Amino acid sequence: ELYTMTVPLFVPDRHWIVNAMLWALRFNNQNWWHVRADNVRGSLPLASTTPFPLPYEPWIGDDPNVGLAEASYWMALSDFEQFPHLLHFRSFPDLVQQLKTVDVPTVRAGMRRFNE
Numbered sequence: 353e354l355y356t357m358t359v360p361l362f363v364p365d366r367h368w369i370v371n372a373m374l375w376a377l378r379f380n381n382q383n384w385w386h387v388r389a390d391n392v393r394g395s396l397p398l399a400s401t402t403p404f405p406l407p408y409e410p411w412i413g414d415d416p417n418v419g420l421a422e423a424s425y426w427m428a429l430s431d432f433e434q435f436p437h438l439l440h441f442r443s444f445p446d447l448v449q450q451l452k453t454v455d456v457p458t459v460r461a462g463m464r465r466f467n468e
Contacts, residue, residue, distance in 0.1 A: 355435060356467055358460040362447055363432050365440040370423045377412055377419070437462035
Protein backbone atom coordinates (compact mmCIF):
# COMPACT_ATOMS: atom_id res chain seq x y z
CA GLU A 353 0.00 0.00 0.00
CA LEU A 354 1.34 3.39 -0.95
CA TYR A 355 0.30 5.00 2.33
CA THR A 356 2.20 2.40 4.35
CA MET A 357 5.21 2.97 2.09
CA THR A 358 4.89 6.68 3.04
CA VAL A 359 4.46 7.85 -0.54
CA PRO A 360 2.86 11.31 -0.45
CA LEU A 361 -0.61 10.95 -1.90
CA PHE A 362 -2.51 13.74 -3.62
CA VAL A 363 -6.25 13.13 -3.77
CA PRO A 364 -9.14 15.29 -4.92
CA ASP A 365 -11.06 16.92 -2.09
CA ARG A 366 -14.36 15.47 -0.89
CA HIS A 367 -16.49 17.89 -2.91
CA TRP A 368 -14.77 16.90 -6.16
CA ILE A 369 -14.94 13.14 -5.53
CA VAL A 370 -18.57 13.19 -4.40
CA ASN A 371 -19.69 15.24 -7.38
CA ALA A 372 -17.75 13.05 -9.81
CA MET A 373 -19.29 9.94 -8.29
CA LEU A 374 -22.83 11.36 -8.46
CA TRP A 375 -22.31 12.47 -12.06
CA ALA A 376 -21.11 8.98 -12.97
CA LEU A 377 -24.08 7.36 -11.23
CA ARG A 378 -26.57 9.55 -13.07
CA PHE A 379 -25.07 9.77 -16.55
CA ASN A 380 -23.05 6.62 -17.06
CA ASN A 381 -24.10 3.05 -16.34
CA GLN A 382 -20.59 1.62 -16.81
CA ASN A 383 -19.15 2.28 -13.34
CA TRP A 384 -19.99 2.57 -9.66
CA TRP A 385 -22.22 -0.51 -9.96
CA HIS A 386 -21.50 -1.47 -6.36
CA VAL A 387 -23.20 1.62 -4.93
CA ARG A 388 -26.24 1.65 -7.22
CA ALA A 389 -29.35 0.90 -5.18
CA ASP A 390 -31.02 -1.06 -7.99
CA ASN A 391 -28.00 -3.37 -8.31
CA VAL A 392 -27.42 -4.05 -4.64
CA ARG A 393 -30.42 -3.40 -2.44
CA GLY A 394 -32.62 -6.20 -3.77
CA SER A 395 -29.92 -8.85 -3.73
CA LEU A 396 -28.86 -8.58 -0.10
CA PRO A 397 -30.60 -10.84 2.40
CA LEU A 398 -32.08 -9.31 5.50
CA ALA A 399 -29.63 -10.13 8.26
CA SER A 400 -31.64 -8.42 10.94
CA THR A 401 -35.13 -7.21 11.65
CA THR A 402 -33.78 -3.95 13.09
CA PRO A 403 -33.47 -0.92 10.85
CA PHE A 404 -30.15 0.09 9.35
CA PRO A 405 -28.22 1.70 12.26
CA LEU A 406 -26.61 4.54 10.29
CA PRO A 407 -28.31 7.60 8.80
CA TYR A 408 -27.83 6.46 5.18
CA GLU A 409 -27.81 3.12 3.44
CA PRO A 410 -24.51 2.36 1.67
CA TRP A 411 -25.91 2.73 -1.85
CA ILE A 412 -27.36 5.54 -3.88
CA GLY A 413 -30.42 5.58 -6.12
CA ASP A 414 -30.87 7.35 -9.44
CA ASP A 415 -33.10 10.14 -8.11
CA PRO A 416 -31.29 13.40 -9.03
CA ASN A 417 -32.72 15.13 -5.95
CA VAL A 418 -30.99 12.82 -3.49
CA GLY A 419 -27.51 11.45 -3.15
CA LEU A 420 -25.32 14.38 -2.18
CA ALA A 421 -25.80 13.95 1.56
CA GLU A 422 -25.51 10.17 1.30
CA ALA A 423 -22.35 10.23 -0.80
CA SER A 424 -20.80 12.93 1.40
CA TYR A 425 -21.55 10.91 4.53
CA TRP A 426 -19.91 7.73 3.20
CA MET A 427 -17.00 9.65 1.69
CA ALA A 428 -16.28 11.17 5.12
CA LEU A 429 -15.79 7.63 6.46
CA SER A 430 -13.36 6.58 3.73
CA ASP A 431 -9.59 6.28 4.09
CA PHE A 432 -9.28 9.31 1.80
CA GLU A 433 -10.84 11.43 4.53
CA GLN A 434 -9.79 9.56 7.66
CA PHE A 435 -6.07 9.07 7.07
CA PRO A 436 -3.97 12.07 8.10
CA HIS A 437 -1.25 13.55 5.93
CA LEU A 438 -3.03 12.98 2.64
CA LEU A 439 -2.77 16.01 0.41
CA HIS A 440 -6.17 17.17 -0.85
CA PHE A 441 -6.45 19.42 -3.88
CA ARG A 442 -9.46 21.42 -5.07
CA SER A 443 -8.42 21.97 -8.69
CA PHE A 444 -5.64 21.18 -11.12
CA PRO A 445 -3.93 24.54 -10.50
CA ASP A 446 -4.10 23.77 -6.76
CA LEU A 447 -2.56 20.34 -7.40
CA VAL A 448 0.28 21.86 -9.42
CA GLN A 449 0.95 24.42 -6.68
CA GLN A 450 1.00 21.72 -4.01
CA LEU A 451 3.35 19.58 -6.09
CA LYS A 452 5.75 22.52 -6.23
CA THR A 453 5.64 23.28 -2.52
CA VAL A 454 5.01 20.00 -0.69
CA ASP A 455 7.39 19.25 2.17
CA VAL A 456 7.89 15.57 1.35
CA PRO A 457 9.99 14.66 4.43
CA THR A 458 7.39 16.15 6.78
CA VAL A 459 4.49 14.41 5.03
CA ARG A 460 6.35 11.08 5.02
CA ALA A 461 7.23 11.44 8.71
CA GLY A 462 3.58 12.04 9.57
CA MET A 463 2.48 9.02 7.55
CA ARG A 464 5.12 6.91 9.25
CA ARG A 465 3.93 8.01 12.71
CA PHE A 466 0.33 7.19 11.81
CA ASN A 467 1.37 3.70 10.69
CA GLU A 468 3.15 2.88 13.97
